Amino acid sequence: MYSYENRLKEMRKTKIRHTLEKRKQNGYTDLDDFGTVPISEGYCVEPWYNSTNGSFYGYDGMCENFCRVIDAHVPYIDKNEMLCGRWRDMLVNYRGDLHYMPDWLKDNLKNLEFIKNGATNQWSKRWDEQRFPYDHLKPLQAKYNITTGIDADAHFACDYSIGFKLGFGGFLEKIEKYRKINPDKSEFYDAEERCVKAIIRFIERHIKEIDSLIKNEQDEAIKQNLKTMKETCENIRYNPPKTFREACQWTAFFNCAARIYTRDGAGFQVDGLLYPYYENDVKNGILDDETAKFLIANLLLIDPHYYQLSGVDEEDRDMTNHLSYLILDAADSINIACNLTVRVHENCDREFLKKAVYYLLKNKNGWPRFCNDKALLDGYMRNGVDKKTARERIAVGCNWMCVPGKEFPMNDTVKINIAKVLEEALKDMKVENEKSLERLFEIFKEHLKSAVEVTAAGINLHIDHAWEVTPELIMNLMMKNTLERGEDISQCAELYTVGIDGAGLAVVADSFGAIQTRIENEKLLSWDELYTALENNFDDERTRLMLNTAPKYCQGGTVSDEWAKRLTEVWVSTVKSQEMSKCRQLIPGWFSWSRTIEYGSKVGATPNGRRAGEPISHGANPNPHFRTDGAVTAQCNGIASIQCGFGNTAPLQLEFDPHLATDEKGVETVLNLIETHFKQGGTLININVLDKDKLLEANKNPDLYPDLVVRVTGFTAYFASLSPQFRQLVVDRFLEGI
Numbered sequence: 001m002y003s004y005e006n007r008l009k010e011m012r013k014t015k016i017r018h019t020l021e022k023r024k025q026n027g028y029t030d031l032d033d034f035g036t037v038p039i040s041e042g043y044c045v046e047p048w049y050n051s052t053n054g055s056f057y058g059y060d061g062m063c064e065n066f067c068r069v070i071d072a073h074v075p076y077i078d079k080n081e082m083l084c085g086r087w088r089d090m091l092v093n094y095r096g097d098l099h100y101m102p103d104w105l106k107d108n109l110k111n112l113e114f115i116k117n118g119a120t121n122q123w124s125k126r127w128d129e130q131r132f133p134y135d136h137l138k139p140l141q142a143k144y145n146i147t148t149g150i151d152a153d154a155h156f157a158c159d160y161s162i163g164f165k166l167g168f169g170g171f172l173e174k175i176e177k178y179r180k181i182n183p184d185k186s187e188f189y190d191a192e193e194r195c196v197k198a199i200i201r202f203i204e205r206h207i208k209e210i211d212s213l214i215k216n217e218q219d220e221a222i223k224q225n226l227k228t229m230k231e232t233c234e235n236i237r238y239n240p241p242k243t244f245r246e247a248c249q250w251t252a253f254f255n256c257a258a259r260i261y262t263r264d265g266a267g268f269q270v271d272g273l274l275y276p277y278y279e280n281d282v283k284n285g286i287l288d289d290e291t292a293k294f295l296i297a298n299l300l301l302i303d304p305h306y307y308q309l310s311g312v313d314e315e316d317r318d319m320t321n322h323l324s325y326l327i328l329d330a331a332d333s334i335n336i337a338c339n340l341t342v343r344v345h346e347n348c349d350r351e352f353l354k355k356a357v358y359y360l361l362k363n364k365n366g367w368p369r370f371c372n373d374k375a376l377l378d379g380y381m382r383n384g385v386d387k388k389t390a391r392e393r394i395a396v397g398c399n400w401m402c403v404p405g406k407e408f409p410m411n412d413t414v415k416i417n418i419a420k421v422l423e424e425a426l427k428d429m430k431v432e433n434e435k436s437l438e439r440l441f442e443i444f445k446e447h448l449k450s451a452v453e454v455t456a457a458g459i460n461l462h463i464d465h466a467w468e469v470t471p472e473l474i475m476n477l478m479m480k481n482t483l484e485r486g487e488d489i490s491q492c493a494e495l496y497t498v499g500i501d502g503a504g505l506a507v508v509a510d511s512f513g514a515i516q517t518r519i520e521n522e523k524l525l526s527w528d529e530l531y532t533a534l535e536n537n538f539d540d541e542r543t544r545l546m547l548n549t550a551p552k553y554c555q556g557g558t559v560s561d562e563w564a565k566r567l568t569e570v571w572v573s574t575v576k577s578q579e580m581s582k583c584r585q586l587i588p589g590w591f592s593w594s595r596t597i598e599y600g601s602k603v604g605a606t607p608n609g610r611r612a613g614e615p616i617s618h619g620a621n622p623n624p625h626f627r628t629d630g631a632v633t634a635q636c637n638g639i640a641s642i643q644c645g646f647g648n649t650a651p652l653q654l655e656f657d658p659h660l661a662t663d664e665k666g667v668e669t670v671l672n673l674i675e676t677h678f679k680q681g682g683t684l685i686n687i688n689v690l691d692k693d694k695l696l697e698a699n700k701n702p703d704l705y706p707d708l709v710v711r712v713t714g715f716t717a718y719f720a721s722l723s724p725q726f727r728q729l730v731v732d733r734f735l736e737g738i
Helices: 004-026 058-072 091-095 103-109 138-143 160-181 183-216 220-236 244-262 275-283 289-302 322-334 350-363 373-381 387-392 418-430 437-469 505-521 527-535 541-548 559-576 596-601 632-640 664-679 692-700 724-733
Strands: 266-269 306-310 339-344 369-372 415-417 497-503 585-590 652-656 684-689 709-711 716-718
Touching: 004 289, 004 322, 058 091, 058 183, 058 244, 091 244, 138 437, 160 183, 160 244, 183 220, 183 244, 220 244, 244 275, 244 289, 275 322, 289 322, 306 322, 322 339, 322 350, 339 350, 339 664, 350 664, 350 684, 369 373, 369 664, 373 387, 415 418, 415 437, 418 437, 418 497, 418 505, 418 527, 418 596, 437 497, 437 505, 437 559, 437 585, 505 527, 505 541, 505 559, 527 541, 559 585, 596 724, 632 652, 632 664, 652 724, 664 684, 684 709, 692 724
Parallel strands: 266 306, 306 339, 339 369, 415 497, 497 585, 652 684
Antiparallel strands: 369 684, 709 716
16 A cells, blocks of 8 residues: 555665665765665766866866766655655765775775876875965874864855745856856856756756656556656756745755765754745645655655754744644654754743654654753854844754854864873973972963964864865855855855864863872872873773772762863863954864764873773763763763853763653653753753663674664764774763663
């Protein structure tokens, strides 16, 4: 029977099959699921290089290679679905980021001419260092293990209302209009035009393939679905969407193109922008709730972009509507990796919040997340932004917010490993005659200032030249001022509130706490003995345990909790006092993304008993095993106390088995935890509700549970796709429950 229920079951089965096939093609990937499908047989792209270093840059290089990659994508049509289109491959893969390059592409590249000619030693150049070198910054960047943001891809948000108003044909008309006004920007407009036409060709290939399927289909219900699918694609090939289905299909095609270009994953206020289409179609009798839910489920299946639900307008009025509920129902019906964030505020529809928590408990797939409107609004306004603009800033990334169409924040692309900063401070103090905790902290602050200064220099370099290296040709289409001025969004954004995250907070806080407790207060250890232990990587287990069992951050009212607050104060003051050029300003946060293993590999043994090379702490979270009693509440309290206060987040990441039913009492318990954390000033909560036994079994053999989804950090992923190291990180963060 061709019912929505049966179709969803088949769509989910296909998704799980694709997940396992992608793992076979790509190997383990510690990244977002992205919604990709496996690479099709015979798929091949031969990139065009316009630089002697074996890479491509600028309008012509990015445009030409985007066209080659998207043109190589064959149509994807599933007869069970109402929407069509999928993506498989990223343009940035061909620029040499070997860390993220899938296995199948590495094999394909062996046959490319530039590889045969011996250019492999240049195959790591994502930034055009020939034209924009930064060798003068590299020593300090390496010293402090900084993720610089130089060469970072899209981490901002489009204004989808622009696309919904114009459509792809409207983009072409707008390009032509402003080309005449800005004749000196022809290279920009030529590239934008070619990219839009490539997206239209992508749609046209789907139309052609659907037409072929219709001719060979015998089932009348399936044939009718295909006919409507074809009509929908034809309507939005050039024209703006007019119906709910057309808006969803238009979004799907644009998202595929944006992902292919620079893996953009920033969505929009989905219950807000889609609601007028829903309301109009219901009024005209061409849409019912079950169909609307199926279409949203289909959109979430195509790509797990970050979408925000609920929230308030500038007059503090709740924006929750009937579609908000339907979107939660839709996510429940498909029940895969998705990235929905519910914005919580004091005027929010509580029944809606309860439903969101219910699905979190019911499905145990890490969605939805929850963000705190008040803390984010008040904090962002402290940067000199008005309330209306601050309310427009929505959750569209792992840990980050953005004002769609206006802001170029580089969020989640710039990080300083403060555990490495501590290591450098310890090295400096070793040669001094007098050693003390306060002296160590003074040296730490000096190094932190140097780290922020060199990071700021890298950010300025990136923004100054991003348009010449990686212009955002796809996202430019739905940004303010870009097509109007003939400039990349990196040149003409209205807001440059650039996010900069500290990583390793718990390692450093626990290290200062352990020193204060064991050396200065209890005098159980001398400074010389500490240095010997660190240099020998704790070959004396007794010394390691002495330090490791000192009071920890998030245990509640400990010396390390106080150090976490003190570190936050100095982190915020150092970042906010850093001068930037051209009206740019830095916004501090605490977040590590999934780099805990990478960052830890660069740091030697630390005074909290952590051995050399072990992962650093995750984001704002405490170190694993900080308490033996689960201590969900203690963790919530600790993280609430170290928020940076300028509109960027220090997320609370929870992994626990709540031992709660999905009844009213269980939902209220978790909702109370969320609301309490937000009343304390918390900004963002990522929750994995996990079955402990299932998690441990899946860690041993992930193929037993190919449908198990976890929120690794800000993003969700299939547990079976993660590397053993990352699976273990999730297990280590697990708390016993509430």
